[in-house]
Amino acid sequence: xxxxxxxxxxxxxxxxxxxxxxxxxxxxxxxxxxxxxxxxxxxxxxxxxxxxxxxxxxxxxxxxxxxxxxxxxxxxxxxxxxxxxxxxxxxxxxxxxxxxxxxxxxxxxxxxxxxxxxxxxxxxxxxxxxxxxxxxxxxxxxxxxxxxxxxxxxxx
Amino acid sequence: xxxxxxxxxxxxxxxxxxxxxxxxxxxxxxxxxxxxxxxxxxxxxxxxxxxxxxxxxxxxxxxxxxxxxxxxxxxxxxxxxxxxxxxxxxxxxxxxxxxxxxxxxxxxxxxxxxxxxxxxxxxxxxxxxxxxxxxxxxxxxxxxxxxxxxxxxxxxxxxxxxxxxxxxxxxxxxxxxxxxxxxxxxxxxxxxxxxxxxxxxxxxxxxxxxxxxxxxxxxxxxxxxxxxxxxxxxxxxxxxxxxxxxxxxxxxxxxxxxxxxxxxxxxxxxxxxxxxxxxxxxxxxxxxxxxxxxxxxxxxxxxxxxxxxxxxxxxxxxxxxxxxxxxxxxxxxxxxxxxxxxxxxxxxxxxxxxxxxxxxxxxxxxxxxxxxxxxxxxxxxxxxxxxxxxxxxxxxxxxxxxxxxxxxxxxxxxxxxxxxxxxxxxxxxxxxxxxxxxxxxxxxxxxxxxxxxxxxxxxx
Numbered sequence: 119x120x121x122x123x124x125x126x127x128x129x130x131x132x133x134x135x136x137x138x139x140x141x142x143x144x145x146x147x148x149x150x151x152x153x154x155x156x157x158x159x160x161x162x163x164x165x166x167x168x169x170x171x172x173x174x175x176x177x178x179x180x181x182x183x184x185x186x187x188x189x190x191x192x193x194x195x196x197x198x199x200x201x202x203x204x205x206x207x208x209x210x211x212x213x214x215x216x217x218x219x220x221x222x223x224x225x226x227x228x229x230x231x232x233x234x235x236x237x238x239x240x241x242x243x244x245x246x247x248x249x250x251x252x253x254x255x256x257x258x259x260x261x262x263x264x265x266x267x268x269x270x271x272x273x274x
Numbered sequence: 275x276x277x278x279x280x281x282x283x284x285x286x287x288x289x290x291x292x293x294x295x296x297x298x299x300x301x302x303x304x305x306x307x308x309x310x311x312x313x314x315x316x317x318x319x320x321x322x323x324x325x326x327x328x329x330x331x332x333x334x335x336x337x338x339x340x341x342x343x344x345x346x347x348x349x350x351x352x353x354x355x356x357x358x359x360x361x362x363x364x365x366x367x368x369x370x371x372x373x374x375x376x377x378x379x380x381x382x383x384x385x386x387x388x389x390x391x392x393x394x395x396x397x398x399x400x401x402x403x404x405x406x407x408x409x410x411x412x413x414x415x416x417x418x419x420x421x422x423x424x425x426x427x428x429x430x431x432x433x434x435x436x437x438x439x440x441x442x443x444x445x446x447x448x449x450x451x452x453x454x455x456x457x458x459x460x461x462x463x464x465x466x467x468x469x470x471x472x473x474x475x476x477x478x479x480x481x482x483x484x485x486x487x488x489x490x491x492x493x494x495x496x497x498x499x500x501x502x503x504x505x506x507x508x509x510x511x512x513x514x515x516x517x518x519x520x521x522x523x524x525x526x527x528x529x530x531x532x533x534x535x536x537x538x539x540x541x542x543x544x545x546x547x548x549x550x551x552x553x554x555x556x557x558x559x560x561x562x563x564x565x566x567x568x569x570x571x572x573x574x575x576x577x578x579x580x581x582x583x584x585x586x587x588x589x590x591x592x593x594x595x596x597x598x599x600x601x602x603x604x605x606x607x608x609x610x611x612x613x614x615x616x617x618x619x620x621x622x623x624x625x626x627x628x629x630x631x632x633x634x635x636x637x638x639x640x641x642x643x644x645x646x647x648x649x650x651x652x653x654x655x656x657x658x659x660x661x662x663x664x665x666x667x668x669x670x671x672x673x674x675x676x677x678x679x680x681x682x683x684x685x686x687x688x689x690x691x692x693x694x695x696x697x698x699x700x701x702x703x704x705x706x707x708x709x710x711x712x713x714x715x716x717x718x719x720x721x722x723x724x725x726x727x728x729x730x731x732x733x734x
Contacts, residue, residue, distance in 0.1 A: 124731070199731065205690070212688040213731055243560035243708040244685035 126211065127194030127201045134233035135191070135251030139184035147176030193249055195260055197267075200240060202249065218242045219268060222261045226254075240264070280340035280351070286381035287339070287403035288332040293377060296328025341401060343415045348388065350399045360399055364416040366390055369516075369530035372409065376524055378402075384409050388416070389530075418530065422513040426587045430508035430574060438554070438575035439501035441546040505574045512588055517557075517572070529569065535559050536589055537707040538679030539572060541581045548674055553578045555585065558679065560708030570709075585678060592678045594664050599657030600726075606700055606717035610656070611649035618645030648672070658703055658715040658722070660729050667705055667713030677713035679705060687730045689723055696720075703727060 154172035158165050186206045193202040200214040225237040235251040238260060252260070303324045307317040331354075339352040348367070351359040368389040378385055386409055388399040404412070414420065430438070506523035512533070519529045538558040547553055555572040576584050586593035602610075622638030648671070655670035665684070668676040684705050691701040701723035704714045715723075 124728075208690055208692050209696075210688050210690040211727075212686055213727075214686045215684070218685050242685045244706045244710045247686070 124196075124201070126203055127192045129193050131188060131191045131193075131249070131251050132235065132253050132256075134235045134253070136184055136188040138230065138233040138235060138251060139187060140180065143180040143184050147172075147180045150176050191250075195263055200247070200264070202247070212247065214240060214242060214247050216264055216267045218244075219264055222264050224254075224257045224261055278342050278344070280342045280349075283336060283339055283341075283401055284381070284383045284403040284405055284408070285336065286378065286383045288329075288336045289381070290332070290375075290377050290385075290402050291335050292329045292332025294328075295331045296325045299324035299327050341399075343412070348399065348412075348416060350388075350401075362388060362390055362399065367416045367418065368535070369532070370409075370413045370416060370418045371530060372526075372528045373522075374526045374528075379526075382406070386412065419514050419516060421518065424511035424513045424518075426512040428510050428573065428584070428588070430505065434575045435502065435505055435508070437552065438505060439498045441544065441550065441552060442497060442501045442574075501574075505571075508571075508574055510573060510588060517588060519572070521571075531557065531559060533589060533591065536592075536680075537683045537685075537709070538677055538711075538713075539585050539589060539592055540711065540713075541576075541578070541585075541676040541678070543578060543674040543676075545672055547575075548578075551578045552576070553581055555581065558677070558707040558709050558711045581676075582678075591680055592664055594661035594666065594678065597659060597661060599659045599666065599668060600718065600722045601657045602653065602700070602715075602717045603719050605698060606656075607650075607653050609695075609698075609700070609717050610653035611646050614645035614649040614652075615642045616645070618642040652716070656715050656717065658718060658726050660726060665705060665713075665726070665730060667703070667715050669714050669716070675713070677705070677707070677711070679707050679713065681730060683708065684730060685710075687727065689727045691720075705730065 151169060151172045154168040158168045183206065187204075190206060190209060191202075191204050193200070195201075199216055200219075201211070202214075203209065203211045220241050220243060223239045223241070225239060227237075230236055230251065233251070234253065236254050236257045238249040238252050238257045240247045240249075249257075249260075300321055303320045304317060307320055312320070334354045335352070338354050338357060339350075341348065341350045343349075346365065347361050347363045349359060349361050351357055371387045371389055372384045373387060374384045381403065383403040383405055386401040386404055388401075390398065401412075410420065503523045505521055507526070508519075508521045510517060510519045512518075515533050517531045517533060517536070519527075519531070521527055536557060536559050540556045540558060541553050542556055543553045553576055554574055555576055557570050557572045559570075572588065573584065582594060582596070618641035619638050622641035623635075625637045625641075626634040651670045651674070655668050655674050657666075657668045659666040660681075663681050665679050665681050666676065667679070668674070685708055686706045688704045688706075689701055690704060695701060695717065699720040700717045701720045702714060702716045703718055703723045703726050704712055706712050718726075
């Protein structure tokens with residue numbers, strides 16, 4: 119079989135992204151637990167197993183999923199295209215040709231700042247592709263490299 | 275180029291807007307009057323007030339609406355209380371479409387819609403009445419090619435129109451219309467009181483079934499009529515690098531799409547059309563991505579075996595040599611079938627649990643079987659093919675869709691696999707066109723998917 123598929127991209131997301139996802143997962147697990155506890159104590163005493171179930175779901179979610187997600191995420195910006203690989207169960211490799219990119223935005227929020235990260239959104243006519251965490255300098259570099267290649271005639 | 279003096283629309287715009295807004299006001303007022311049980315005198319007075327209000331809106335709207343060409347841009351100013359000026363550089367104008375309703379026809383004017391890529395329908399510039407000469411002048415000033423002798427011309431005959439309407443997918447539109455009617459009734463008549471009597475009368479399963487069938491039939495008739503209204507006199511022509519589509523019974527719409535902006539065409543074989551060997555052709559274009567289904571139709575009905583030839587005539591860049599698709603291997607079959615069958619089983623089981631009747635358990639195997647059939651259909655449809663500068667991707671969920679896309683205009687393409695697929699050396703291939711539409715071929719032989727992925731990358 120022909121396999122001149124280029125090797126998969128190599129750049130991982132910074133460690134800050136893993137830290138951020140862990141906190142997000144931890145917070146959502148706590149919220150889940152609080153809701154379950156609230157239902158078990160306040161609404162129906164018949165469901166003592168609900169908080170246990172929340173723990174059973176929440177702990178692996180907080181420990182395993184961010185790690186797997188981070189382990190899988192890879193990206194590369196080539197001469198012609200943005201190449202990304204992501205996904206825990208369904209592993210998707212997506213190519214966005216640079217000529218199709220309409221604009222690039224770098225998003226900073228208080229939350230991402232805490233982890234020294236920004237999000238990079240790449241917009242095409244079909245939708246938005248996001249790299250969920252990059253160091254600011256890295257993101258600026260990616261943006262500038264894409265924009266430098268966008269000196270193409272006006273077209274969709 | 276120089277700036278010209280602001281122009282007003284043709285005075286027919288007063289009438290068009292007046293009728294349009296008084297119909298809205300009128301309908302609302304009459305409904306309120308009926309619901310509140312006002313007498314006929316009050317109702318008539320309110321209705322007259324509605325008409326007068328509409329007429330005033332029409333007049334002042336016309337007074338305050340101006341447009342002019344200033345060098346390379348179209349300026350459009352409108353709004354009675356909060357005037358708003360839109361400026362569109364002619365280089366950004368995607369097309370100048372017309373929509374001509376009965377009123378505009380009576381005055382010998384057209385409604386002009388200036389299409390801008392990325393703009394929603396609400397953001398379009400609409401000149402509700404200009405003369406034909408003015409329309410031609412604006413079109414030229416905005417750099418749009420004037421209609422020429424067509425290179426290709428296809429018309430939808432009466433027989434095909436009826437066939438398209440009878441087999442159309444617009445059934446959902448009719449259902450939502452019915453929901454609207456139902457909500458209206460719910461407000462107008464006292465459903466608490468009358469409705470219970472109605473439901474009490476529908477006590478046997480047979481009567482309920484008859485009621486459901488009647489509703490479905492009414493929905494079908496509505497969908498049929500809607501399709502006739504939308505697609506009457508459908509005509510598509512190609513001249514000088516653009517596709518021109520005309521359609522509509524009461525309101526004639528003329529749409530222009532530059533061929534260069536057509537990313538792909540989808541051959542849609544719906545549930546009713548597929549078995550009859552019929553299909554519809556839909557345009558994938560970034561500029562028209564947000565349009566409703568009717569606005570993206572290249573042809574409402576085509577014989578399936580002729581579809582590729584028709585596409586080649588209308589959009590030459592999508593002409594493909596006949597050839598076979600690369601299909602998923604037989605070991606992929608169970609992957610197509612398993613998930614929908616399990617889903618059918620679970621839904622059927624849940625249904626039976628909720629209903630609590632022993633007889634309802636028949637739903638579980640029946641739905642599982644239906645799921646298996648859907649999966650089998652998916653397996654038989656799935657495939658991908660590289661045909662020169664065109665990529666062909668076929669898939670089936672309910673309708674069978676064959677996407678023909680220009681390779682170098684793909685917005686993205688992706689390869690996807692789960693660990694289970696990886697173990698079986700299978701992978702999914704997905705391509706995305708400008709309108710956000712996707713073509714997905716699932717469970718392909720891994721080598722096939724990777725070769726296609728690599729080839730697409732070279733094209734991009």
